[in-house]
Amino acid sequence: MTPKFDKVHLKFKLNGSSFDYDDLKEVAYSLVKEGEVYEQVIGNFLLDWLDDRDYVLTKTSGSTGLPKSIRIKKQEMVNSSVMTGDFFGLEPGQKALHCLPGQYIAGKMMLVRAMILGLELDLAPPTTIPSYDHYKAYDFCAMIPLQLKNSLNRLDHIKTLIVGGASVSSTLQASLQDVNATIFETYGMTETVSHIAVRQLNHIDNKTSHFEILRDISIAKDDRGCLVVDAPQLSKNPVITNDVIDLVSKSEFDIIGRYDNMINSGGVKLFPELIEAKLQSKITQRFFIASEKDAALGEKVILIIESKTNDLEHSVFDSLDKFEVPKIIYNIPKFVETANGKIQRQKTYEEIKA
Template structure:
């Protein structure tokens, strides 16, 4: 393990501390959930379950001792922590980088795990210096998927959570919306929610807050978060699904997204937030709405500055 010269003292100390957790040989390891199955909380997870997740990743991405990788994420989170432990357990050659949206490393890499915002900031030359990239930590918005699909490397989006010890299913970015489970993992849908079975990782009937279409026990398509659904006229609408349909019907549409607005008639009205449109763009957008069932069509187009959360994500629900 080597540190990039730009890593400050806090970064070096935090990485060494988390590395020591692995090398200590302790039977249980600490992780912090993000809230995918409820309120965020701290967990002590069995070492053998973490080891199984690492072995599953090694098989999926053909990882081996001596291969080159880098750590670009904060080790306070599960993604960064698991990447560090993965590299240590597999005896990979690891570069520790500063936590930054702009990721830079030395030489070529066999494997790199990133959040979408880091991948979107890549230069064209960086893509040719890494064999396989795994994205995680957040869903890909439609425009992000379209941009990343052009990357000249093998690019996966992982599906997982702390309780499943990170990714348990993968899909190729830009090719397929269907996630396929890693060996030993099966899924089902209960009342529209994803339920995960991964006994080799100690996971039994774990119910998430993700809405999915399950194709079989080993594959599914993500629709959105159940806790992010818009309840309009007594029906649940998943805004991410609306985004995907509009992107297909109106490729390259001006930046915008589906969201909900408190409404006396509907409870929540499905609306489309958009940057300012020309008359032609507005007409094309309205035509694109016709690709949706009538009850899933946005009731209004709200033009202007897109509403964002403090962290820069789309703010899909607004009050009246």
């Protein structure tokens, strides 16, 4: 039986203390009034969660457009929590670590999972180098890729870790193979109430892993080749994405790239994400692939690197096909990012051209 959003699990703990539904309101007020900035954000969410409305307002990340606020039903967040708990076998009384920004869906869902599933949740500041007791055993944790990269030598006592918010590079995945924690990349968005699919990144004996959907979800492709998610427990209507996918099976898929990032160069359709994957082990700085208008090709591939110079050896591009090789290399000292660290590609390009 799925719990209701107006109930808090008897085994739920926050920073080591037990709280029921009414106690949490006092905690929330205290966090807002006396807490650090990240704790104030969490306190405000708890007040929203405990009010009389059946929904919360949540911001989208703004990585592919302007950030916006959308309504999400509280019961949909509960449903998502139960689906995640079922997939990972989370049990009441298990310990979880929260080190994500509380204003976005991923951070909110860590709180909801703890309250609904009865987890003992510890809060840590959402910094790029998470500060937590890495000798304490945790059953579950969520991070963004940069946090994971900066925590590789402090994961011995985490059992399961999910990573999302941006794609996981092949370089980072390679560095996870000797890590004790079992790590999964997630796929989802605000509109799907956090993740709807996960892909195991380590402890898989070098097998190819695909994104596997959670229960009670179905997937398909539209006429653009983009993923369509039908998850009645999470969204009233199917969610049509701009992610071009390879549909491996009824329950598995691989992401090829963003439809709105696709480059048509001389009639050849190119996906920046695939080119970037080929270059990840060759370029040490942060970078991304984009395009510009071109009189002969229609669009030409460009490379933008986060650096003070644009000097790269041409051998860096030896693994690329003819049309994939960047025609221009731009550099910028610092990429434009969203509040939670996602690169804003279009704004970064516009700043270069300004």
